[in-house]
Amino acid sequence: MSEPIVKIRDVHKSFGRNHVLRGVSLDVAAGEVCCVIGPSGSGKSTLLRCINHLEKVNGGRIWVEGQMVGYADHGDHLRELPDREVHRRRARIGMVFQRFNLFPHKTALENLVEAPIGVLREPRAEAEARARALLERVGLADKVDAYPRHLSGGQQQRVAIARALAMRPQVMLFDEPTSALDPELVGEVLAAMKDLAMEGMTMVVVTHEIEFAREVGDRVVFMDQGVIVEEGTPDQVLGDPQHARTQHFLARVG
Amino acid sequence: MTVRNGSRTVALDGPGGEFGDGAAGRVPDVVPVRPLRRPGRWVATVVVAVLAAAGIYSVATNERFEWDVAWEYFRSEQLIDGALMTLRLTVFAMAIGIALGIVVAVMRQSGVWLVERVADFYVWFFRGTPVLVQIFFWYNIASLYPDLNLGIPGMDPWLSVDANEAITPLMAAMLALGLNEGAYMSEIVRAGLLSVDEGQMEAAQSLGMSRLRALRRVVLPQAMRVIIPPTGNETIGMLKATALVSVVAVADLLYSTQVIIAMTFQTIPLLIAASAWYIVMTTVLSIGQGWLERHFSRGALAHPPDPFWVRWRTTMTRFHAPRPVQRTAATEPDQVEGGPR
Numbered sequence: 001m002s003e004p005i006v007k008i009r010d011v012h013k014s015f016g017r018n019h020v021l022r023g024v025s026l027d028v029a030a031g032e033v034c035c036v037i038g039p040s041g042s043g044k045s046t047l048l049r050c051i052n053h054l055e056k057v058n059g060g061r062i063w064v065e066g067q068m069v070g071y072a073d074h075g076d077h078l079r080e081l082p083d084r085e086v087h088r089r090r091a092r093i094g095m096v097f098q099r100f101n102l103f104p105h106k107t108a109l110e111n112l113v114e115a116p117i118g119v120l121r122e123p124r125a126e127a128e129a130r131a132r133a134l135l136e137r138v139g140l141a142d143k144v145d146a147y148p149r150h151l152s153g154g155q156q157q158r159v160a161i162a163r164a165l166a167m168r169p170q171v172m173l174f175d176e177p178t179s180a181l182d183p184e185l186v187g188e189v190l191a192a193m194k195d196l197a198m199e200g201m202t203m204v205v206v207t208h209e210i211e212f213a214r215e216v217g218d219r220v221v222f223m224d225q226g227v228i229v230e231e232g233t234p235d236q237v238l239g240d241p242q243h244a245r246t247q248h249f250l251a252r253v254g
Numbered sequence: 255m256t257v258r259n260g261s262r263t264v265a266l267d268g269p270g271g272e273f274g275d276g277a278a279g280r281v282p283d284v285v286p287v288r289p290l291r292r293p294g295r296w297v298a299t300v301v302v303a304v305l306a307a308a309g310i311y312s313v314a315t316n317e318r319f320e321w322d323v324a325w326e327y328f329r330s331e332q333l334i335d336g337a338l339m340t341l342r343l344t345v346f347a348m349a350i351g352i353a354l355g356i357v358v359a360v361m362r363q364s365g366v367w368l369v370e371r372v373a374d375f376y377v378w379f380f381r382g383t384p385v386l387v388q389i390f391f392w393y394n395i396a397s398l399y400p401d402l403n404l405g406i407p408g409m410d411p412w413l414s415v416d417a418n419e420a421i422t423p424l425m426a427a428m429l430a431l432g433l434n435e436g437a438y439m440s441e442i443v444r445a446g447l448l449s450v451d452e453g454q455m456e457a458a459q460s461l462g463m464s465r466l467r468a469l470r471r472v473v474l475p476q477a478m479r480v481i482i483p484p485t486g487n488e489t490i491g492m493l494k495a496t497a498l499v500s501v502v503a504v505a506d507l508l509y510s511t512q513v514i515i516a517m518t519f520q521t522i523p524l525l526i527a528a529s530a531w532y533i534v535m536t537t538v539l540s541i542g543q544g545w546l547e548r549h550f551s552r553g554a555l556a557h558p559p560d561p562f563w564v565r566w567r568t569t570m571t572r573f574h575a576p577r578p579v580q581r582t583a584a585t586e587p588d589q590v591e592g593g594p595r
């Protein structure tokens with residue numbers, strides 16, 4: 001098997017005395033959709049935020065595309081990377097948030113071109129052309145000039161997905177992208193994500209949408225209290241869970 | 255509730271429902287609306303109009319105001335120069351204050367212990383002493399440091415200037431006002447930065463932006479909405495506070511006025527002329543503030559506030575004929591009273 005895009009080894013993370021991640025290891029292969037499920041507070045968001053170094057790990061290592069996140073390996077010791085390098089690597093990892101976090105003072109198009117122009121130094125015309133194409137791809141060609149607050153939650157989240165894609169990421173992280181949506185809007189966002197999966201994007205999706213995990217996920221990971229309790233194909237983990245905690249959780253949400 | 259109206263039936267949801275924008279998306283059939291009579295308003299109008307007329311009459315006919323003299327002084331070169339100096343002081347002091355305010359606000363959230371304490375100290379010190387004292391202090395700085403040197407302590411300075419020459423009264427005034435203002439502005443900027451959702455910084459960083467770029471492109475523009483109104487107040491306060499610099503003989507508006515009063519003893523008309531200039535300048539600043547507020551409310555409000563002249567016109571017309579609510583049924587319920595009957 002080729003080198004995984006995301007490689008996580010024995011990662012620990014604490015907030016003060018709260019030991020949130022207690023030795024997590026995970027591989028995500030190129031083109032794979034890895035769904036992470038688990039009860040609230042189990043550390044799912046924290047794990048995602050460690051992958052793009054929004055949080056610093058206290059122990060263990062994470063590699064994305066073979067490059068260690070946040071550190072350079074000097075054999076016997078690690079050295080923290082300079083900020084510029086951290087930003088450069090982070091730019092290749094897309095992230096979609098539960099609460100969209102679109103820039104409210106910018107139109108949909110401006111949201112999409114801000115980082116490509118400012119960070120990647122793309123020419124404006126090129127960035128805008130690509131942004132239009134991306135908005136069309138998520139079904140929002142007519143919302144190019146709309147401000148976020150004039151969009152529904154589902155539309156905002158699709159703009160947020162397009163905004164992340166505008167950076168041409170190698171992997172996309174989703175943190176409960178549909179949890180803040182009204183039920184009737186969940187479908188359109190999941191559909192956009194499914195399209196993305198079909199096109200071969202590598203995705204790590206924290207979600208409570210068991211159906212989505214079953215249908216789109218190549219792999220399902222169940223986390224509880226900072227550890228991965230069980231992982232496998234959707235059929236294995238969702239259809240025939242081995243651990244009592246997994247069974248208990250699925251009985252509650254399913 | 256349903257109302258028969260000719261051959262058509264109009265469904266009503268209670269007050270406001272029939273005109274509230276997008277209430278269930280129905281366009282109402284035309285129903286005649288008879289406005290509620292409000293005799294109290296008419297009485298109030300008449301009383302206030304009479305009092306106002308009496309006031310204007312008394313001011314206009316009292317010879318001792320010497321309006322013609324005031325007008326002459328208003329147009330005089332000394333007062334215009336004084337007003338320009340006041341404006342210049344205000345602009346420079348506010349520029350120093352805003353720049354310092356942003357730097358200090360960012361310093362206070364830098365996460366570096368010493369940097370944060372230094373910023374705290376700055377705010378504590380400059381807010382804690384009267385600005386008048388600070389003006390005198392800078393004015394007299396030469397007695398503390400007769401020479402201002404640039405270089406490494408203990409070695410020959412690269413550059414040395416006489417403090418008495420470098421720190422002119424104008425310079426002292428600007429430094430004092432600007433440094434003092436920076437302390438207040440930093441608190442205003444800090445409140446603005448705190449008002450922006452943390453998710454904005456995270457989203458920006460997840461796109462590969464540095465903290466500084468995210469601050470400049472994403473957080474600050476949103477903070478502006480919270481920062482501008484109090485900054486407008488500060489600017490207008492500053493315009494008037496510049497009058498303090500007359501104590502160190504900077505020829506601002508008040509100082510110029512006092513000079514003429516000392517020669518002519520025409521106190522009242524001169525004070526009127528000076529006040530008129532202050533009012534003209536504060537009015538212009540308020541208009542600028544309104545424009546800035548609109549500019550930075552982009553995307554933040556469903557309907558940006560109308561500029562003041564539109565608001566003013568609307569207020570005038572609404573008094574006579576309550577117009578059907580167009581878009582703010584929830585916030586202006588008094589406009590939707592008087593349904594069909």
Ligand SMILES: Nc1ncnc2c1ncn2[C@@H]1O[C@H](COP(=O)(O)OP(=O)(O)OP(=O)(O)O)[C@@H](O)[C@H]1O
Pocket residue numbers: 015018020038039040041042043044045046047
């Ligand atoms: N910045 C932080 N500072 C302190 N504690 C934090 C921070 N972020 C997360 N935590 C704590 O870490 C634990 C795990 O949080 P995390 O957000 O990763 O859980 P989660 O699995 O995503 O839960 P949810 O389903 O509710 O989103 C929680 O106890 C939370 O209080």
Ligand SMILES: [Mg+2]
Pocket residue numbers: 044045046175176
């Ligand atoms: Mg979470």
